[in-house]
Amino acid sequence: MTQTSLIRIGTRGSPLALAQARETRQRLMAAHGLDDDKIDIVVITTSGDRIQDRALAEAGGKGLFTKEIEDALLDGTIDLAVHSAKDMPTALPPGLVLSAYLPREDVRDALICAPEHDLTTLSPGARIGTASLRRQALIRRQRPDIVPVLLRGNVETRLRKLAAGMCEATLLALAGLRRLGHAGAATHILDVDHFPPAVGQGAIAIETRESDTRMRDLLAAIDDRPTHQALLAERAFLAVLEGSCRAPIAGHARIADGRLLFHGLVLSADGGKWAEWRDSGPVDNAAALGAAAGHDIRARAPAGVLGV
Template sequence: MTTETIRIGTRGSRLALAQASEVRARLMAAHALPEEAFAIEVISTSGDRILDRPLSEAGGKGLFTKEIEEALLDGRIDLAVHSSKDMATAMPEGLAIAAYLPREDVRDVFIGRTVQRIADLPLGAHVGTASLRRQALLKRLRPDLRLSILRGNVQTRLAKLEAGEVDGTLLAFAGLKRMAMESVVGEFLDEETFPPAPGQGAICIQTRDGDERAAGLLSPVADPRTAVELAAERAFLARLDGSCRTPIAARAILEAELLRFHGMILTPDGARMHETRGEGLAERAAAIGDEAARTLLAEAGTGFFAGWSGADGWRAS
């Protein structure tokens, strides 16, 4: 194995650093390398700096990856570690997702300031979340709630909750678990009725396309099951042209060679929802996701997403 330092690029949040450290630990174990063989390079992204407005207004998913991808393209880093749900479906030319780590629990969780469950929130309670998908799903469960955008990393959001700015918030359990913060969880949300974002719970590693050194490093730590599940979910997202402007949920589960898929689209106010299910062989993962998206597009009609303006909210077509 090469003695050159392996440079891992990541955002600087506590969660992002935990994910990069997990990648490093797995690579150390797989190749019997010391920690000194790796350098974790923190790269500030637009998504980390823009906190005064929703991501849908600022530019969407690429805000959390653009600067890291630029560092990868120009050779400042060798590997880029991302949360898969932050990744746009179209890769910049010259880059590729080379591996996924084994997927963590995909469920969302509710964290309340004074109550443990969503059902226990008083009428008109204030819940903050940066996710349009979570807002839309929550509106379906509790139309009476007052919802607002809550930006910032996990620690920032929890601090705002503790300060009383909101009565509750929703987060991905995977991130909390990776930071050993499971104790803050109030309620786990059922993934059948509250399905996750495409890619939720999965760490992906991006490399330069054709980088054989990186491919050799990552091969022993790559999880094939997660790769199959994400192939379906990302194909679903790609066909729907999904971004932070559109509430989209998807969950693919691979059991043996059978892949089961559940996809959902909603209007941001939660008033309209369409969902579909499918299954098939693992080798057809991308096709299963794509077919599910086509089904929903046909069912919902071409104007379903056109009514969402991003900055102004939902305007019915």
């Protein structure tokens, strides 16, 4: 890498997306001794940013947050793309790869509501604002009386809508709150065993052209191996289930005592039925472990789960 070369990072323009792009830039600068004027951040508006009046499942799925950025990567407008890993479809466009992941933040969900309440004590019929089918199904599994209502927008927008009385509570990823300095807004942090996260939650994924060996070599210096291995398992799990925004799917992999532990869960939309999988395996066999979890759940899933 020479100081005359410019690296162009593509990202969405939300405060969280920009925070993630800046973290990527800082890590590249530190790893390769680069000046900040050698790494440019290019803001790209996606279809997911423009569509705010309906759930993503109705508009075309999570790829709405990545398509325009990936188009810019393919045509050479940018050199790498920074994404929230949970926004990434399992199938990438031909010629693109996920080359690196930054160290993962906390994977848990945060409940934000009046301080005297938690998920068990919210009033019957209370409205919880969320656009996530996973969160809706997990809420309904614990509290069938609670009413999920659509709440779209970036973190600050959702917090404003909650404060304006559009709902009595909302759920947000703790990772996003922390990256934006809003961790204090969390009323309760939900237990990961009973309220497992979305695949990729808390992780920052960096996408490049497969043929760009120079950029992939640069990113190797900031790739976090434990996060990368965990995401291999989670994304393999999701790929087997053909997961998208149309099915409530949770998946969480972590490394402990030299082993990869995996927890997968798929629910019906109303939270009344589910199939669950927990096991561990060698870290170097991460993708195979995630795929095995997906195949097992697909074989056992009750009617009404996975849309069948």
